[in-house]
Amino acid sequence: MLNNPNLNMSTLRVACSNCNLRELCLPVGLNLKEIERLEELVSTRKRVRRGEALYRAGDKFEALYAIRLGFLKSAVMSSDGREQVTSFHMSGDVVGLDGLASMVYSSDLIALEDTEVCILHYDRLEEASQQIPALGTHFQRLLSREIVRQNGVMLLLGSMHAEERLAAFILNLSQRFEQRGYSRSEFVLRMTRAEIGSYLGLKLETVSRVLSRFSHDNLLIANQKHVQIMDFEGLRNIVSGQAFAQPHKTIPLKKAATSIKDLV
Amino acid sequence: MLNNPNLNMSTLRVACSNCNLRELCLPVGLNLKEIERLEELVSTRKRVRRGEALYRAGDKFEALYAIRLGFLKSAVMSSDGREQVTSFHMSGDVVGLDGLASMVYSSDLIALEDTEVCILHYDRLEEASQQIPALGTHFQRLLSREIVRQNGVMLLLGSMHAEERLAAFILNLSQRFEQRGYSRSEFVLRMTRAEIGSYLGLKLETVSRVLSRFSHDNLLIANQKHVQIMDFEGLRNIVSGQAFAQPHKTIPLKKAATSIKDLV
DNA sequence: CGTTTCGTTGAAGAGTGTCAAGGCCAGTGG
DNA sequence: CCACTGGCCTTGACACTCTTCAACGAAACG
Numbered sequence: 001m002l003n004n005p006n007l008n009m010s011t012l013r014v015a016c017s018n019c020n021l022r023e024l025c026l027p028v029g030l031n032l033k034e035i036e037r038l039e040e041l042v043s044t045r046k047r048v049r050r051g052e053a054l055y056r057a058g059d060k061f062e063a064l065y066a067i068r069l070g071f072l073k074s075a076v077m078s079s080d081g082r083e084q085v086t087s088f089h090m091s092g093d094v095v096g097l098d099g100l101a102s103m104v105y106s107s108d109l110i111a112l113e114d115t116e117v118c119i120l121h122y123d124r125l126e127e128a129s130q131q132i133p134a135l136g137t138h139f140q141r142l143l144s145r146e147i148v149r150q151n152g153v154m155l156l157l158g159s160m161h162a163e164e165r166l167a168a169f170i171l172n173l174s175q176r177f178e179q180r181g182y183s184r185s186e187f188v189l190r191m192t193r194a195e196i197g198s199y200l201g202l203k204l205e206t207v208s209r210v211l212s213r214f215s216h217d218n219l220l221i222a223n224q225k226h227v228q229i230m231d232f233e234g235l236r237n238i239v240s241g242q243a244f245a246q247p248h249k250t251i252p253l254k255k256a257a258t259s260i261k262d263l264v
Numbered sequence: 265m266l267n268n269p270n271l272n273m274s275t276l277r278v279a280c281s282n283c284n285l286r287e288l289c290l291p292v293g294l295n296l297k298e299i300e301r302l303e304e305l306v307s308t309r310k311r312v313r314r315g316e317a318l319y320r321a322g323d324k325f326e327a328l329y330a331i332r333l334g335f336l337k338s339a340v341m342s343s344d345g346r347e348q349v350t351s352f353h354m355s356g357d358v359v360g361l362d363g364l365a366s367m368v369y370s371s372d373l374i375a376l377e378d379t380e381v382c383i384l385h386y387d388r389l390e391e392a393s394q395q396i397p398a399l400g401t402h403f404q405r406l407l408s409r410e411i412v413r414q415n416g417v418m419l420l421l422g423s424m425h426a427e428e429r430l431a432a433f434i435l436n437l438s439q440r441f442e443q444r445g446y447s448r449s450e451f452v453l454r455m456t457r458a459e460i461g462s463y464l465g466l467k468l469e470t471v472s473r474v475l476s477r478f479s480h481d482n483l484l485i486a487n488q489k490h491v492q493i494m495d496f497e498g499l500r501n502i503v504s505g506q507a508f509a510q511p512h513k514t515i516p517l518k519k520a521a522t523s524i525k526d527l528v
Numbered sequence: 529c530g531t532t533t534c535g536t537t538g539a540a541g542a543g544t545g546t547c548a549a550g551g552c553c554a555g556t557g558g
Numbered sequence: 559c560c561a562c563t564g565g566c567c568t569t570g571a572c573a574c575t576c577t578t579c580a581a582c583g584a585a586a587c588g
Contacts, residue, residue, distance in 0.1 A: 151362065
């Protein structure tokens with residue numbers, strides 16, 4: 001079981017019960033019995049080496065994956081070969097949600113560093129959802145959350161300038177690292193400038209230039225892949241288009257209630 | 265029951281069994297008993313007049329809605345008041361999926377013409393899903409399909425030019441009208457140029473100009489809100505970036521399998 | 529330690545946005 | 559029925575952001 005012959009993906013037994021990511025990928029409030037049931041479901045892990053694919057567009061959909069460790073991108077490709085990165089994933093995220101639609105994945109999922117995932121076989125997941133209703137509900141939530149996230153990305157791609165996009169992107173990464181117990185102000189970008197650009201609808205040169213500008217303005221220090229945020233407030237101002245203290249635009253009817261908090 | 269006092273939303277009894285949109289919004293292959301069960305679930309309809317909201321960001325999530333008749337947009341708003349249209353909906357579509365994430369809608373849903381929807385109360389939906397497993401699965405599919413669709417929009421916003429975006433948009437509308445039994449080559453745009461622009465990440469002037477250019481190139485006839493497509497092939501060529509017979513770019517490693525068919 | 533991939537920076541140009549003026553159309557009220 | 563009104567659409571001129579092309583430097587990899 002430990003030595004799967006697959007050239008570079010090995011499988012391991014899994015133990016949700018003492019996994020500290022449980023709260024991220026599984027529903028809370030299960031009793032012991034239910035967690036046991038869950039461990040049958042999850043069964044095994046899988047490793048993906050940097051640069052390799054967990055799955056590719058067109059592959060048969062058989063499982064969702066909960067990321068234990070690592071960093072990945074998902075990307076779709078147009079018929080003429082243009083690639084669009086649609087998201088970056090880190091530990092605790094569940095990936096593969098696009099496969100349910102037609103039982104075939106519609107995107108590529110590529111590891112940006114050596115990665116380890118838990119396999120959630122879809123057929124077993126469906127069975128288990130019958131017995132543990134909270135599980136089905138939980139996955140509906142995950143799906144819906146992804147829709148809300150993508151709405152935010154559409155807002156970003158559709159109506160924000162390069163600086164705003166980058167600022168939002170950096171802040172979002174920061175927030176996600178913080179949620180996982182890492183520093184919110186200092187981290188390493190696992191993706192290239194080109195991948196950031198693809199995600200944000202910019203060219204790699206623009207990404208590089210804007211990061212340099214941020215550095216110059218003392219908002220952050222960007223040294224190759226290493227980023228240290230110096231001025232959160234400043235970045236936030238850029239995201240809301242209020243950078244450079246422009247002569248106070250009167251914003252007409254600012255919506256009260258829910259705004260898109262997690263832009264990216 | 266027929267005369268709900270709500271100033272402009274009336275409710276009606278519903279009958280899925282003889283609704284010709286059933287295949288779009290509900291799972292196929294249910295038996296009679298299950299369909300009866302379903303009709304309890306769906307219970308009532310609701311009308312929304314042009315310009316009014318079915319729900320708004322921040323409203324408590326209580327139901328999904330299946331569109332019987334009409335046309336709507338959904339839109340999110342950034343904290344500084346920029347609006348981004350995230351999709352257009354027509355008969356047979358199910359809306360409200362973003363509400364599951366945190367039991368609060370995260371977008372506005374506005375009718376672009378007088379509209380009638382069936383109400384799918386969420387709590388009843390959850391119960392029914394226990395009894396009719398196909399129902400739960402079906403809604404997971406709807407959610408996943410929306411994620412795939414949004415991936416396509418991100419590709420469009422992130423890596424396509426104005427002409428490509430417009431061409432993709434028009435072709436997608438055409439296809440959806442055709443699926444519903446209307447003409448695929450002649451239809452009326454229910455949204456303004458500004459709304460198209462918001463959706464496609466362009467300004468209304470750009471939308472107008474590009475449509476004029478299409479008219480001039482005999483790809484279509486755009487007369488205010490009325491559109492007649494003259495050259496599907498030509499539009500398709502534009503979407504794939506092969507317009508104007510550019511000196512055959514050698515496309516390196518074109519992905520074989522699944523591509524994003526429904527770009528928009 | 530050479531080779532390759534990735535990142536930075538400059539100069540020039542293309543593609544959209546911005547601003548402004550005018551036309552078209554539906555709805556309203558005289 | 560017609561003039562008026564306001565919203566929507568079109569078109570032009572110009573400004574500006576971002577891309578493109580190119581050269582070089584820095585880091586990663588075998």
